[in-house]
Amino acid sequence: MTEEMVVKAVRRPKGNFYEDFTVGQVFEHHWGRTINEGDNSLFTTLTLSYNPLYFNAEYAKAHGHPGVLINANLVFLTVFGLSVEDNSESGGLFLGVEDLTFWEDCYPGDTLTARSTVSDKRESDSRPEQGIVTWHTEGFNQRGQRVIDFKRTNFVMRRRHQG
Numbered sequence: 001m002t003e004e005m006v007v008k009a010v011r012r013p014k015g016n017f018y019e020d021f022t023v024g025q026v027f028e029h030h031w032g033r034t035i036n037e038g039d040n041s042l043f044t045t046l047t048l049s050y051n052p053l054y055f056n057a058e059y060a061k062a063h064g065h066p067g068v069l070i071n072a073n074l075v076f077l078t079v080f081g082l083s084v085e086d087n088s089e090s091g092g093l094f095l096g097v098e099d100l101t102f103w104e105d106c107y108p109g110d111t112l113t114a115r116s117t118v119s120d121k122r123e124s125d126s127r128p129e130q131g132i133v134t135w136h137t138e139g140f141n142q143r144g145q146r147v148i149d150f151k152r153t154n155f156v157m158r159r160r161h162q163g
Contacts, residue, residue: 015089017159018121018131025118027086027135032113033078035070040108043074070106079139079148082114087137092130092155100150104141111142119151130155 044054052059054071061067080097088094106112120134133156139148 014085015091016086016156017090018133018156019159021118021121021133021156023118023121027083027116029082029086029114029116031082032111033082034111035074035078035106035108037068037108040068040070040074044071047071047073049073065105065107067107070108070110072102075102075106075112075139075148076100076150078112079114079137080150080152082112082139083116083135083137083152087116087133087135087152088154088156090157092157095132095153095155098151098153100148102148104145104147106141106147110147112147113140114138115140120153124155127155128158130157132156 041055043049049071051071053063053065053069055068057067060069114137116135116137118133119136120132122132124130124132132153134151134153136151137149138146141147
């Protein structure tokens with residue numbers, strides 16, 4: 001990177017700040033993600049997920065499925081990831097997930113989309129530069145069926161403290 005590039009570079013904040021959120025606010029997250037067999041095989045192998053429903057088509061068929069299922073953790077992390085740009089990209093510690101429910105099985109070729117609703121927002125006593133926000137996130141397949149939902153909570157940077 002040249003010195004000229006560094007001088008011309010403009011730092012742009014990412015994501016929303018604590019002040020941008022209001023309880024009840026809904027975010028329809030962009031794009032979505034189609035999960036294919038390669039994604040599923042790689043994720044399942046790398047995470048040492050030995051459930052044969054995720055990698056053995058004949059086993060899955062013997063248990064009433066048309067073929068392998070998408071690894072449930074891949075479904076969760078994909079939907080979670082789709083929400084990051086709107087919800088938590090400005091920075092702040094991840095505080096946890098609650099009420100995680102898988103509603104429908106996902107199969108290779110399914111396209112997942114996500115929607116989040118701000119369910120709680122409060123000041124932080126221990127970190128005045130951040131607030132605490134909770135979202136209810138839902139993931140849907142291409143048929144509009146809810147496949148997953150959960151609540152997650154993060155510290156979120158306040159605008160006046162951006163870096």
